[in-house]
Amino acid sequence: MSTALPPRALPPRALRELGRTEGDAEALELLVRDQDTRRLVLLRALLDAAAAASVTVCPPDLLDRLHEDWALLAAAERTDRAAARSVLLYPLVGPWAERCLNALTAGPPLPELRTDLGHLGALAAAAAIRAGLPFATRLTARGAVLHLPLLGAAHLGPGSVDLLADGEEVRLSQGRSAEVFVRVDSGVASSLDPRWLPVPALPALLPGGSPVPLDDLDPYRAAGGGLERHGLSGTTRLDDDGRKTWAASWSGVEHLLRIGGEHRSAEAAALLRCLVPLAPPPGTASSGEGAAHCSGTRREAFGAILSSRPTDAVHFASTLVHELQHTKLAALSALLPLHHEDAAPRHFAPWRPDPRPFDGLLQGAYSHIALADYWQRFALGAERATFSQRDLAWSEHARRREQVGAVLPVLAGSGALTPEGRVIVNEMITLYHRLADWPPPMGHVARARAYVATARVIWQQRNHSQRA
Incomplete structure (x- = not known):
């Protein structure tokens, strides 16, 4: 029996909002x-x-x-x-x-x-x-x-x-x-x-909400997920110290999400249903300390985020912003098809070393433009942020925006977008240009452009192709 459902209408205003990652x-x-x-x-x-x-x-x-x-x-x-x-x-x-x-x-x-x-x-x-x-x-x-x-x-x-x-x-x-x-x-x-x-649980994100399970027990939490294939580490069990560290980072997440706009905390409260702890990525200290981090979502596990332990509340909030865009766009794609491109992996994405299929390119661009928006809002609105935190935010903003700019022409040039998909891509382009109204301090854009240019050269060499 097919589990496909007939498509349902989404109000045009709501579709445009979703295109702006809201x-x-x-x-x-x-x-x-x-x-x-x-x-x-x-x-x-x-x-x-x-x-x-x-x-x-x-x-x-x-x-x-x-x-x-x-x-x-x-x-x-x-x-x-x-x-x-x-x-x-x-x-x-x-x-x-x-x-x-x-x-x-x-x-x-x-x-x-x-x-x-x-x-x-x-x-x-x-x-x-x-x-x-x-x-x-x-x-x-x-x-x-x-x-x-x-x-x-x-x-x-x-x-x-x-x-x-x-x-x-x-x-x-x-x-x-x-x-x-x-x-x-x-x-x-x-x-x-x-x-x-x-099952451990983190407090509800908003008053009146439900606690968020931090599930390190479910026997199917990684079943069929191909974690290694997607660059993720394996699942792990948490000890008391691990649970306390997750809880400490979580306690500051809602405030940081709101810095990125009320819609960020609202979407997290509406969409996040559980977190699955992952082991630290290879090369990371066993304590989980260091810059290395991995996270992901699964289409068949709507509402779950798989993540290694965030180093602090700032990175925890950005992980939620990133992964919940995948959750949101996957759910939207199930409701309303956004394109009819094939699944051949052929496209350059500055955030991945391997060729991406069109759908993966769209998913990545969508989550990265949301991160560019979030980090810019953080840099402009985090009143108590330290200089290093604000500098990190501008650096992340510039890099994410530049990465998205490198792939928007491919998305916009597709003739296989559905009318709904065209709306989504057009709104992403609008957001991309709007972000330029508040440029980062001198040097961040130049470094971001150099990063993307280097990534393109390495990708072309690795994949024996000049097509990007």
């Missing part, structure tokens, strides 16, 4: 609602694919269990729809669902398909727990760990685990081992038992 609450809500609908369709498609699969792929006992888990999900949603959907729409459910659907429909089944499909039981249990629904079920630990998405994980023995929930407390039992008791309050699971590890 977007009001109505536009962001439309993107979120469309992505949420796609997730629910994907989950239904997964169940339908299991029912249509041969018995060698999905045996009757496994299909029966999937239907039982689905029934528990439905009961949880009837009890508390918002609580149940907080689990179903959790970003890291997307990579799991895509993985299972691909395994069910594309060739021989993977050996781990039974384990993967069994994760639906954990999702159903987590949704029912957050909804406050009394129930009993039996789950299977992955290795020696039982994962309950968005809640936490219990370190038990391998094999089956009996779960009994009464709406306020969850009891996990396995054979003769001592039971693990977990209290649930407002969707947060905690226990005095050291075998239970809750």
